[in-house]
Amino acid sequence: MRQCCLCGGKDLVPLFKLDSLPISHYLRKKLDDPDPRFSVGFESCKGCGLLQIVDAIPADLIYSQADTYTTGFQRPRHLEDLITTAVARRDPGSAIDVGCNDGALMEALGRAGYTKVVGLEPNAIAAEIARKKGHKVYTSFLDRKSADGIVAECGRFDALYLRHVVEHVSDLGQFFAAVRTLLNPEGLLILELPDVEEGFALGSPAILWEEHVNYFTQALAEYMLGRFGFGVLDRRKYVFGGGSFAFVAQMEAVPPSAAALPDPAPMVKMLQGFVARMQRQKEELSSLVSQARSAGYQVVMYGAAPRSCLMVSVCKIADMIDFVVDDRQDIQDRLMPGTQHFVRPLDKVAGTAGDKVLCLLGVGSENEFKVRAKLEAAIKAKFAFVSLFPPRNTLESVDGARRAIAAHK
Numbered sequence: 314m315r316q317c318c319l320c321g322g323k324d325l326v327p328l329f330k331l332d333s334l335p336i337s338h339y340l341r342k343k344l345d346d347p348d349p350r351f352s353v354g355f356e357s358c359k360g361c362g363l364l365q366i367v368d369a370i371p372a373d374l375i376y377s378q379a380d381t382y383t384t385g386f387q388r389p390r391h392l393e394d395l396i397t398t399a400v401a402r403r404d405p406g407s408a409i410d411v412g413c414n415d416g417a418l419m420e421a422l423g424r425a426g427y428t429k430v431v432g433l434e435p436n437a438i439a440a441e442i443a444r445k446k447g448h449k450v451y452t453s454f455l456d457r458k459s460a461d462g463i464v465a466e467c468g469r470f471d472a473l474y475l476r477h478v479v480e481h482v483s484d485l486g487q488f489f490a491a492v493r494t495l496l497n498p499e500g501l502l503i504l505e506l507p508d509v510e511e512g513f514a515l516g517s518p519a520i521l522w523e524e525h526v527n528y529f530t531q532a533l534a535e536y537m538l539g540r541f542g543f544g545v546l547d548r549r550k551y552v553f554g555g556g557s558f559a560f561v562a563q564m565e566a567v568p569p570s571a572a573a574l575p576d577p578a579p580m581v582k583m584l585q586g587f588v589a590r591m592q593r594q595k596e597e598l599s600s601l602v603s604q605a606r607s608a609g610y611q612v613v614m615y616g617a618a619p620r621s622c623l624m625v626s627v628c629k630i631a632d633m634i635d636f637v638v639d640d641r642q643d644i645q646d647r648l649m650p651g652t653q654h655f656v657r658p659l660d661k662v663a664g665t666a667g668d669k670v671l672c673l674l675g676v677g678s679e680n681e682f683k684v685r686a687k688l689e690a691a692i693k694a695k696f697a698f699v700s701l702f703p704p705r706n707t708l709e710s711v712d713g714a715r716r717a718i719a720a721h722k
């Protein structure tokens with residue numbers, strides 16, 4: 314039955330649809346490798362307001378193909394703060410990292426004094442990298458069965474780390490039941506999620522998809538924790554991947570507690586505004602790229618990570634891009650999802666660039682200034698730049714690029 318994955322409400326309102334979305338973590342090796350596309354409907358729940366994909370694409374289909382799913386390159390600067398916040402509440406004992414990927418957090422947990430650290434990761438390639446670093450890792454999704462198996466072998470854990478996982482989970486009730494199975498009574502749950510609120514306010518399509526099926530505001534995440542039997546002890550916000558928020562929460566004895574449903578009205582209003590602003594952003598960005606090309610500019614997409622893929626797909630600008638550049642070696646010489654463009658290192662394309670370049674900055678806002686400096690050092694051209702991701706305002710940035718193009722004439 315179709316129902317809200319968070320509150321169980323049956324009244325879901327279709328808000329918008331995105332067509333022809335690629336799997337944004339799957340970078341093909343050859344031009345004729347399969348490039349599956351999906352049409353995805355986004356709905357909001359009248360009961361709690363949560364934006365979600367109700368008819369989610371089966372997880373196996375999305376996650377099995379990707380051999381470029383590792384995240385170790387991200388080097389999140391806030392892990393130490395997140396772990397310290399948890400350790401301040403309870404001495405480090407045993408911990409499980411659900412969605413451990415290639416083991417970056419597990420290493421940090423070991424350094425912070427956790428005595429036993431176990432990982433769980435559905436992507437076999439990422440799990441194998443973590444194992445090679447000496448970690449114990451189960452290759453699986455988290456469900457009741459895998460949780461029972463892990464507890465039989467390892468016992469329960471004092472802390473469960475859950476970073477950037479829940480936004481991929483369709484059946485939240487089953488998932489949190491498994492989370493509770495893994496934890497000791499009064500165990501700590503350390504939860505981190507992408508913060509989409511600023512993206513809603515700016516009308517940014519970049520916050521959508523990345524294979525995410527639900528989109529939490531901080532208030533909705535707190536409701537989720539209460540509903541599934543966790544009490545919030547600490548709250549944090551970080552500049553990571555366009556913004557994230559985190560909680561340290563403690564498992565309560567009796568789930569589910571009667572968490573009060575948040576008022577959906579402000580959320581529904583915010584989402585309606587978001588749909589209108591997103592439409593405007595799509596049109597403006599696409600018209601800028603086309604205007605720049607007519608004025609003799611080459612178009613460079615800097616950054617081929619999932620949020621860039623989404624912007625390119627939604628704004629339908631793949632055919633107007635000349636080069637795709639990314640510094641990550643593991644995705645270079647692969648095809649950017651949803652396009653026919655190979656991802657190249659900057660030094661490979663610098664020599665072939667023209668004397669006028671429009672650069673779409675598909676990188677974290679905190680790195681934009683470094684990327685601009687690198688481009689200006691490598692390519693002698695007149696530049697116009699556009700910021701694609703929150704918290705930067707893309708519409709304002711499009712205006713800035715238009716002014717730069719006018720000034721170059």
Ligand SMILES: [Zn+2]
Pocket residue numbers: 317318319320321322358359360361362363
């Ligand atoms: Zn709901």
